[in-house]
Amino acid sequence: MPVAPRNRFAGRTALVTGGGSGLGRAVALALAAEGANVVAAGRSQAPLKETVALIEEAGGTGLAHAADVTSAAEVQALVRAAVDRFGSLDVAVNNAGVFKGGAPVADLSEDDWRTLLDVNVSGVLFALQAQVRQMREQPGGGAIVNIASNLGAHKRRPGIAGYVASKAAVSALTRAAALDHIQDGVRINAVSPGASATSMSLRPGESEAERAARMRNESPLGRVVDAAEIAAAVLYLASDDAASVVGTDLVVDGGASS
Numbered sequence: 001m002p003v004a005p006r007n008r009f010a011g012r013t014a015l016v017t018g019g020g021s022g023l024g025r026a027v028a029l030a031l032a033a034e035g036a037n038v039v040a041a042g043r044s045q046a047p048l049k050e051t052v053a054l055i056e057e058a059g060g061t062g063l064a065h066a067a068d069v070t071s072a073a074e075v076q077a078l079v080r081a082a083v084d085r086f087g088s089l090d091v092a093v094n095n096a097g098v099f100k101g102g103a104p105v106a107d108l109s110e111d112d113w114r115t116l117l118d119v120n121v122s123g124v125l126f127a128l129q130a131q132v133r134q135m136r137e138q139p140g141g142g143a144i145v146n147i148a149s150n151l152g153a154h155k156r157r158p159g160i161a162g163y164v165a166s167k168a169a170v171s172a173l174t175r176a177a178a179l180d181h182i183q184d185g186v187r188i189n190a191v192s193p194g195a196s197a198t199s200m201s202l203r204p205g206e207s208e209a210e211r212a213a214r215m216r217n218e219s220p221l222g223r224v225v226d227a228a229e230i231a232a233a234v235l236y237l238a239s240d241d242a243a244s245v246v247g248t249d250l251v252v253d254g255g256a257s258s
Contacts, residue, residue, distance in 0.1 A: 090143070
């Protein structure tokens with residue numbers, strides 16, 4: 001028997017950082033498919049416009065807004081733009097992040113370390129601050145999902161200490177913010193993906209076929225996780241289905257960190 005389409009976000013406004021490609025685009029499209037007005041944010045306007053075009057082709061409503069999450073002022077302006085356009089901010093997905101600094105701790109460059117902290121940690125903090133300040137003034141509050149990683153609080157691997165530290169910080173920040181703001185009517189959770197079907201999981205020079213062969217051995221599931229599967233986890237935490245879920249970090253990695 002076919003499953004009826006869901007419309008959990010009808011009339012709501014959702015903001016997705018890093019919405020121009022990969023997982024961010026998958027989340028943006030999934031939110032729009034369930035009725036949300038979606039604001040896709042990122043540094044470059046062109047890929048954001050592509051995401052919005054895909055949303056509109058499918059009958060949804062979207063807005064592309066360029067913003068650098070390492071600037072608190074730009075993130076505040078992003079939230080204002082979302083509210084000015086659609087009247088509220090009900091859901092936020094903080095997905096913008098970078099993966100770099102592949103080196104042992106002793107050899108990790110200062111520039112790579114600072115970039116990882118600026119984007120992956122400060123970027124999430126600045127986004128949370130602007131989003132919560134808006135949501136706690138709304139009658140219905142809101143829901144925020146931060147994208148962490150299974151590499152961090154859940155699993156480690158040699159040679160990527162900077163990335164691991166930054167994503168572990170996202171997990172800890174999520175839980176702390178969740179406790180700080182649940183009484184404000186704002187639910188905050190995280191999703192920690194493993195290797196997914198995006199360019200970020202490709203090793204230097206690796207093809208998708210080579211990645212698939214590698215994952216048959218590295219993942220208990222035997223494959224990378226599809227971006228749509230991660231988006232489904234994000235939408236669950238952002239929806240009223242998860243109304244009592246506060247401060248969790250949902251790992252979606254095919255058992256890799258079990």
